[in-house]
Structures are given as C-alpha cells and as structure tokens.
Amino acid sequence: MAAPAVPVAVARPARRAGAGAAASGPLARRRRQIFWPFLLPALVLYLVFFIGPTLASVWISFHRWNGISAMEPRGFQNYLLLLDDSIFLTSFANTMIILFGVGATTFAVSFAFTMVLREMRGKKIVRSVLFFPYIVAPLVLSILWGFLFSSDGLVNKAWAAIAGGTGPNWLSDHLFLIVAIGLVWINTGFYTTVIMAGVDRIPPELYEDCSLAGATAWQRFRYVTLPLSWDVVATAAVIWTISSLKIFEFIYAFGGTPNDMPTPEIWNSALFVYGNTFGNRVPQFQFGYASAAAVATLAVIIVLVVLLRRLMRREAVQF
Amino acid sequence: MTTTTQVVEAAPKARRERQPMRAAGLALVWLLVAFNVGVLLWMLLAALREHTAIFREPWGLSGFGEFGNFVRAWVDSNFGQAVLNTIILVAGASVVVVLVCAPASYVLSKTRTRLSGATAVFFAMGIGIPVQVIVIPLYSLMQELGLINNLFGLFLLYVALSVPFTVFLLTGFFGSLPDEIEEAAAIDGAGSVRTFVQIVLPLARNGLLTALMLNVIGLWNETFIALVFIQKPELNTLSLSLLGFLQTQQYAGLDYGTLFAGVSILVLPMVAVYVWLGRRIIEGLTVGAVK
Numbered sequence: 001m002a003a004p005a006v007p008v009a010v011a012r013p014a015r016r017a018g019a020g021a022a023a024s025g026p027l028a029r030r031r032r033q034i035f036w037p038f039l040l041p042a043l044v045l046y047l048v049f050f051i052g053p054t055l056a057s058v059w060i061s062f063h064r065w066n067g068i069s070a071m072e073p074r075g076f077q078n079y080l081l082l083l084d085d086s087i088f089l090t091s092f093a094n095t096m097i098i099l100f101g102v103g104a105t106t107f108a109v110s111f112a113f114t115m116v117l118r119e120m121r122g123k124k125i126v127r128s129v130l131f132f133p134y135i136v137a138p139l140v141l142s143i144l145w146g147f148l149f150s151s152d153g154l155v156n157k158a159w160a161a162i163a164g165g166t167g168p169n170w171l172s173d174h175l176f177l178i179v180a181i182g183l184v185w186i187n188t189g190f191y192t193t194v195i196m197a198g199v200d201r202i203p204p205e206l207y208e209d210c211s212l213a214g215a216t217a218w219q220r221f222r223y224v225t226l227p228l229s230w231d232v233v234a235t236a237a238v239i240w241t242i243s244s245l246k247i248f249e250f251i252y253a254f255g256g257t258p259n260d261m262p263t264p265e266i267w268n269s270a271l272f273v274y275g276n277t278f279g280n281r282v283p284q285f286q287f288g289y290a291s292a293a294a295v296a297t298l299a300v301i302i303v304l305v306v307l308l309r310r311l312m313r314r315e316a317v318q319f
Numbered sequence: 320m321t322t323t324t325q326v327v328e329a330a331p332k333a334r335r336e337r338q339p340m341r342a343a344g345l346a347l348v349w350l351l352v353a354f355n356v357g358v359l360l361w362m363l364l365a366a367l368r369e370h371t372a373i374f375r376e377p378w379g380l381s382g383f384g385e386f387g388n389f390v391r392a393w394v395d396s397n398f399g400q401a402v403l404n405t406i407i408l409v410a411g412a413s414v415v416v417v418l419v420c421a422p423a424s425y426v427l428s429k430t431r432t433r434l435s436g437a438t439a440v441f442f443a444m445g446i447g448i449p450v451q452v453i454v455i456p457l458y459s460l461m462q463e464l465g466l467i468n469n470l471f472g473l474f475l476l477y478v479a480l481s482v483p484f485t486v487f488l489l490t491g492f493f494g495s496l497p498d499e500i501e502e503a504a505a506i507d508g509a510g511s512v513r514t515f516v517q518i519v520l521p522l523a524r525n526g527l528l529t530a531l532m533l534n535v536i537g538l539w540n541e542t543f544i545a546l547v548f549i550q551k552p553e554l555n556t557l558s559l560s561l562l563g564f565l566q567t568q569q570y571a572g573l574d575y576g577t578l579f580a581g582v583s584i585l586v587l588p589m590v591a592v593y594v595w596l597g598r599r600i601i602e603g604l605t606v607g608a609v610k
Binding site for chain 2: 032033034037040043045046053054057067112115116117128129134136138140144147148152185193197246249259269270277294295297298301305
C-alpha cells in the first residue's frame with residue numbers, strides 16, 4: 001500500500017440530532033445483533049496476519065532461529081549484537097537520515113510549494129502532476145532515477161553539454177544522496193496536497209488583515225499559516241514517520257550486481273531485515289537476529305509517534 | 320467523502336507580491352511539473368527505441384520505432400504471464416478485501432460503544448506496523464500452510480495486509496452516512512442484513528470504489544511481499560518480472576529498450592487510472608490527514 005493516511009484520532013462520527021434517540025430503538029437493537037458476524041471476518045484476518053505475527057516477531061527476536069531447526073533462547077543477545085554490527089548501525093543511521101533529513105526537506109519544499117500554488121492559475125493540474133509519482137511503483141521510479149544518474153545517463157549528458165567534462169560519478173560516489181533526493185521527489189506531491197488542504201481552510205480575511213497591517217510574507221507564514229495549519233502538519237508528520245520506515249523497493253532496486261542487493265552503505269532497516277533473511281546474502285535466514293532489528297524499528301516508530309503527538313499537541317487555534 | 324479543498328483566493332490580487340522569492344518558487348514548481356511529465360514521456364519514447372541508441376544519446380530520438388521491445392518484453396521475459404498473474408491477483412484481492420472490510424467498517428462506524436471505538440483504533444494501529452516487522456513470522460506461517468510459491472498464498476497475504484487501511488478508510492465513509500434512511504428501513508421491517516446490502520452499500524458506493532481503487536493501486540505496485548514469497552518465475556507478478564529482468568540483464572549490459580518497455584507495461588495502467596480517477600485517488604489517500 002502506498003503510505004496510507006494514518007488516523008491520528010479515528011474519526012468518530014459526530015452525533016447528529018436523532019442519533020441519540022435511536023440508541024435504544026429497533027435499529028440499535030438490530031445493529032447489536034449483527035455486530036460480531038459483520039466484524040469477525042476482518043478481525044480474524046487482522047489478528048492472524050498482523051497482530052499474531054507482530055507478537056511472534058517479538059518472541060522470535062529473543063531466540064536464535066533459522067526458520068527450520070528448534071529455536072534457542074538467547075535473551076537480549078540479538079539486541080546486543082545489533083549494537084556491535086556496523087552494517088546495522090549504518091542501516092539504522094540511514095533510516096534516521098531518511099526520517100529526519102528527507103522528511104524535513106520534503107516538508108520545507110511542500111510548504112514552499114503550498115505558498116506558491118495558493119495564488120497560481122491551474123493549481124489543480126499542477127498538484128495532480130506533482131502527486132503522480134506517489135502512486136507509481138517505487139521500483140519503477142527507482143529504475144528511472146538510476147538511469148537519470150547513471151554514468152552516461154541523462155544528467156551527465158546534460159552536464160557534459162552545459163559544463164563540459166564527464167560529470168560526477170553519481171551512483172558510486174554519492175549514491176545515498178541520490179536516493180535521498182529521489183525520495184524527496186516522490187513524496188513532495190503528497191505532502192504538498194495534504195498541507196495545502198490544511199492551508200486552504202484558513203479564512204482569507206486573515207490574510208487581508210495581514211496585508212492591511214503590512215506583514216511580510218515571512219510574518220504571514222509565521223503567524224497565520226503555520227499556527228492555523230498546525231494540526232494538519234502534525235498529522236502529516238506522523239504519516240511520514242510511519243511511511244518512511246516502510247521504504248524498501250526504491251532503495252532495493254539500486255542493486256549492484258545480479259541477484260544481489262545494493263551495497264549495505266545505503267541500506268535502511270527494512271533492507272537490513274531482508275538482507276539477513278531472504279536476500280541471498282551470506283549469512284541468510286537469521287530469523288532471530290533480523291526480528292530483533294525489525295522489533296527495534298517498530299519500537300522507534302512507537303516512541304516517535306507518541307513523542308510527535310506530545311510535542312505537536314499545541315493549543316488548537318479556533319477559527 | 321470529506322472534501323476540504325475549496326478554491327480560496329487568499330491574497331487579494333491587487334496586492335499580489337512580485338518578489339524574487341515568489342518567482343523562484345514558481346519557477347521551481349513548473350520545473351518539477353515539467354520534470355514529472357518529461358520523465359514519463361521519455362520513458363514511453365525510450366520503450367520504443369533501439370537500446371544502443373538510448374545509450375549513445377539518451378536525449379535523442381534516434382533508433383525510434385522499435386516495437387520489438389514490447390514483443391521481447393512480453394514473450395522472452397515472461398511479462399505476458401506476469402501481467403495475467405498480476406491482474407487476477409490484484410483484482411481478486413482488492414474485491415475480496417473490500418467485501419470483507421465493508422461489513423466490519425459499517426458496524427464499527429454505526430455502533431457507538433466504547434468497544435467499537437477501541438476496535439476501530441486497534442485496526443488503525445495495523446497501518447503503523449511495517450511489513451518487515453511481520454514478514455518473518457508470516458513466512459513460517461505460510462510454510463506451515465504449504466503456501467510459499469503459491470499464488471493463492473500471495474492472494475491471501477494481499478487481502479490480509481490490506482485490511483487495516485481499508486477498514487480505516489471505510490469506517491470514515493460509513494460514519495458520514497445519515498442514520499435516518501436506515502431507521503426508515505428498520506421501521507419498514509427490513510432486517511439489518513438486508514438494510515446493509517440493499518440500502519447502505521449503494522449509498523456508500525463512492526467510498527467502496529475509492530477503497531477498491533486504492534487497493535488496486537497499492538497491490539499493483541507491491542513488490543516486497545511477492546519478492547519474499549514467490550521464487551518461481553512462472554508465478555511472478557509484474558514487478559517481480561521487472562526486477563528479475565533488471566537483475567539478469569546486468570550480466571550482458573542492460574537492454575534498456577526492453578527494460579523501459581517492461582516499465583511502461585507496469586506504469587501505463589496507473590497513468591490511465593490516474594487520469595480517469597485522479598481526484599478521487601488523491602482525496603482517498605489524503606483523507607486521514609485532512610479531517
């Protein structure tokens with residue numbers, strides 16, 4: 001799934017007049033009868049394929065296991081080993097660089113685009129075009145992006161035509177940077193759309209007040225736009241946190257040699273899990289060890305989402 | 320469907336600031352728009368060019384008219400079989416997941432008890448669990464069931480993994496439907512199942528279509544799960560075939576023409592869907608952020 005929207009508060013339908021009156025009427029009684037039969041199929045699937053495996057992952061992470069022979073209990077050994085594993089530390093650092101670095105860049109660009117788009121003709125079309133990469137397979141974007149920056153790809157041909165010389169060797173010297181820029185490119189459209197929807201709800205008369213008071217563009221942004229779209233930005237930050245940790249294919253397709261994964265220097269924690277299990281790399285099928293890495297990632301998500309929601313819970317501005 | 324985007328002319332036109340910053344921003348926006356459109360066009364053109372020509376002059380158009388790329392991709396690289404697998408899988412899984420999630424979302428949104436509220440949040444938590452966290456236990460589970468290297472197994476995974484997001488999306492939709500019509504149906508003596516099938520589902524048609532569409536897009540592009548659970552070439556999905564092609568070709572110098580033909584086969588349906596339903600897709604994907 002392309003990173004889906006994340007409920008920051010699952011919307012409870014507002015009680016309409018009359019809803020209360022029906023709470024004990026024939027309708028409510030009937031609804032109570034169908035509650036479990038209607039809910040069960042989805043709930044069973046969810047428990048068996050999501051919640052069960054999540055708990056199992058935590059359990060497996062405390063063992064040595066190759067998926068076939070018996071599990072050997074190891075306590076926290078896997079987690080301690082991770083801290084000594086330079087590949088894991090690199091992967092984890094990359095994950096964080098993507099989360100914070102790519103995230104901050106994406107949000108900054110999205111805000112800038114929102115400001116520009118608000119007052120421009122044809123913004124709907126522009127927004128749709130910017131959004132498009134978000135629904136294309138990351139694998140495809142990765143192939144195109146890789147070709148753009150390959151040693152005699154489009155970028156370097158253009159470089160040679162404009163500046164002369166052969167151009168930098170992007171994919172061997174600056175691979176992670178290229179990946180990071182690519183991620184900004186893919187995600188900008190989505191976050192621009194989200195932030196724009198928040199900004200569009202701000203009453204225009206506030207901006208008229210601003211221009212009467214002679215506010216600069218920065219003051220307008222700082223005192224009107226940002227505070228009034230804050231809740232949307234906070235939600236978008238949670239969405240980004242979750243979806244950035246799921247990034248896999250875009251990095252994976254920068255594979256170096258046939259049937260091998262890309263260099264561990266650009267792995268994130270998702271690639272690390274894959275590389276230690278199914279990725280045809282030696283040693284493979286280290287299920288316990290990889291689970292520990294996955295659980296560590298999940299722990300980071302939980303901590304960050306809780307923190308984000310704490311930090312960003314400001315006084316809601318009424319307007 | 321919550322539409323919050325209204326065209327608001329924010330700053331009065333008379334006082335539109337003409338600053339270098341704005342001009343720069345505008346230029347950047349148009350540059351990116353041109354880039355996105357350009358990349359897409361370039362990809363389609365490259366898919367029809369002879370591959371040494373692409374390599375020699377990526378910016379040019381020499382060697383154009385090579386329809387053999389598509390034939391080669393379709394036949395030699397098994398994209399044909401992969402397209403068939405993917406269409407069946409994606410269509411089946413998307414329909415089934417909506418069928419499974421719609422009743423659940425309906426009772427979650429309409430039963431206003433603490434239990435249903437907590438269950439809705441519980442489902443939504445699943446959106447935050449990255450697939451790499453659960454892939455290892457899932458692999459063991461599927462091994463037990465004998466469903467590794469099995470398209471039905473992949474179908475099952477696709478359905479199950481789409482549940483949290485679909486429930487979340489549909490719960491919002493059903494919540495926005497008025498109660499009065501169901502009350503009228505109940506008073507007229509329709510049973511709750513019948514009310515749901517004959518009255519609620521047709522009313523929620525837009526929401527169901529959006530959910531279906533977003534699942535189609537997500538599963539069409541899915542690579543990771545297929546990569547782990549499918550190793551037989553004849554069971555490949557489209558993205559796996561493309562990945563396989565990318566990897567086997569690197570021995571012999573990449574045949575870019577055929578590669579981009581394969582890429583086009585994967586992307587063009589998405590372009591079509593997007594042109595057709597773009598607004599709905601955008602709204603569906605951003606609905607959780609913008610309440």
